[in-house]
Amino acid sequence: GENVEQHPSTLSVQEGDSAVIKCTYSDSASNYFPWYKQELGKRPQLIIDIRSNVGEKKDQRIAVTLNKTAKHFSLHITETQPEDSAVYFCAATLTGTASKLTFGTGTRLQVTL
């Protein structure tokens, strides 16, 4: 089955700096890679996703890049703000009837003033 590794487990940046979270996956057939943000005590919320037919996707201050050859994908947050502080999870799946997501273990991002 799929295995997703996520690094780092914790990340502290100063407000305004950039943050990068990296994930690697094991199943070369996986073709859908979402990122979720989870604030303390809240549900995970989808913030951005990418499919294997593109290498990069941007949405305002967040972007995701995908390297299919190396089987890794990354989340980039620019101009970080205190409200970006949360736990971020990456996931991977092969789309189809089930589309079971395999999640990474999460990265706790802290944005300090």
Place this chain on the structure above:
Amino acid sequence: DAEITQSPRHKITETGRQVTLACHQTWNHNNMFWYRQDLGHGLRLIHYSYGVQDTNKGEVSDGYSVSRSNTEDLPLTLESAASSQTSVYFCASMKSSYEQYFGPGTRLTVT
């Protein structure tokens, strides 16, 4: 507005008791999922369903069961609660575009 809800939000139970966690979505999604979330493990899949009368085991299904009698609901049952099942449980449903949306979660404590 369409949504996904879970109940109860918090539950304390004793070892050996049967517990059922409810999940209800109003999007009419066919695919629904149950996860547990524990520190250091992220979100792990317990069971999932493609539609009515269709259920499947995930990676951590031992001690859990689900049933799907209608599109809106996927209740999760702990047959005989164990302390190792103390966790936060999330239900999710999936749009046709593969985006999963999570419920607010149930915090279960087994004493």
